[in-house]
Amino acid sequence: MRLTIIAIAIALPGVAAAAPAPALSWGKPRVSLATYRAEAIGCGMRAYYTDVSDTKAAQSFVEGTRRIDATLGASSATPLPGVSSAQAAQDAIGNYTTVQQIVHSVHPEEGFQEIKDLQGSLVAKCLIDHGYHRFHLTDAQRKRLEKLKVGSEERHAYLHxxxxxxxxxxxxxxxxxxxxxQ
Incomplete structure (x- = not known):
C-alpha cells in the first residue's frame, strides 16, 4: 500500500510547492509568546491527529489504492512461458495507463483540499475557543514575513x-x- 501512496504522490506535481505568506493570521491581545506558541501548536496538533478516515476523500483514496494494488498485483505474477519481452512491455504500459486512470478518477487534488479544509476549520474553531480572532496582514507585513525563514525563531517572534x-x-x-x- 505504501508503494501505491507513493505512486499517487508522484502523479501530483507541485503538491508540496512553497506558498507565499498568508493574507490572514490569528491573534489575541497581549497574549504572551509562550501561550501563543503553545495554543497554536496545540490547535494544530489537534487538527493534524483528527481521524479523517470517514471523509469522502479518505474513502476515495482507499478505494483507489485497492484498485491500483489489484492492477499492479495482477501484473506482478511470473510471466507465462512464451510471452515475449515486447508483450511484457506492452502489458506494463497498459498497467501504467490503468494506474493513471485510477489516480485521475480518485481526484486526489480535491481530496487533499477537502482534508486540508477540514483540518483548517478544526484549527479555526480551536483558536476561536482560545479567544483568538482573525486579522489581515498588510502588504508590508506580508513582504517582511516572506523574508523570514519558515519555522525560525525570528518569524515566530514577528508573527507574535x-x-x-x-x-x-x-x-x-x-x-x-x-x-x-450571511
Missing part, C-alpha cells in the same frame, strides 16, 4: 508581535470563520 498587538488586531480585524454576515 503582530498577533498580540491590540491596535493591529483592531484596525486589521477580519470576520472569524462562521461569524461573517
Amino acid at each position: 508581535k503582530l498577533a498580540s498587538d491590540p491596535e493591529i488586531l483592531s484596525t486589521q480585524a477580519e470576520p472569524d470563520p462562521g461569524t461573517a454576515a
Whole structure:
C-alpha cells in the first residue's frame, strides 16, 4: 500500500510547492509568546491527529489504492512461458495507463483540499475557543514575513508581535470563520 501512496504522490506535481505568506493570521491581545506558541501548536496538533478516515476523500483514496494494488498485483505474477519481452512491455504500459486512470478518477487534488479544509476549520474553531480572532496582514507585513525563514525563531517572534498587538488586531480585524454576515 505504501508503494501505491507513493505512486499517487508522484502523479501530483507541485503538491508540496512553497506558498507565499498568508493574507490572514490569528491573534489575541497581549497574549504572551509562550501561550501563543503553545495554543497554536496545540490547535494544530489537534487538527493534524483528527481521524479523517470517514471523509469522502479518505474513502476515495482507499478505494483507489485497492484498485491500483489489484492492477499492479495482477501484473506482478511470473510471466507465462512464451510471452515475449515486447508483450511484457506492452502489458506494463497498459498497467501504467490503468494506474493513471485510477489516480485521475480518485481526484486526489480535491481530496487533499477537502482534508486540508477540514483540518483548517478544526484549527479555526480551536483558536476561536482560545479567544483568538482573525486579522489581515498588510502588504508590508506580508513582504517582511516572506523574508523570514519558515519555522525560525525570528518569524515566530514577528508573527507574535503582530498577533498580540491590540491596535493591529483592531484596525486589521477580519470576520472569524462562521461569524461573517450571511
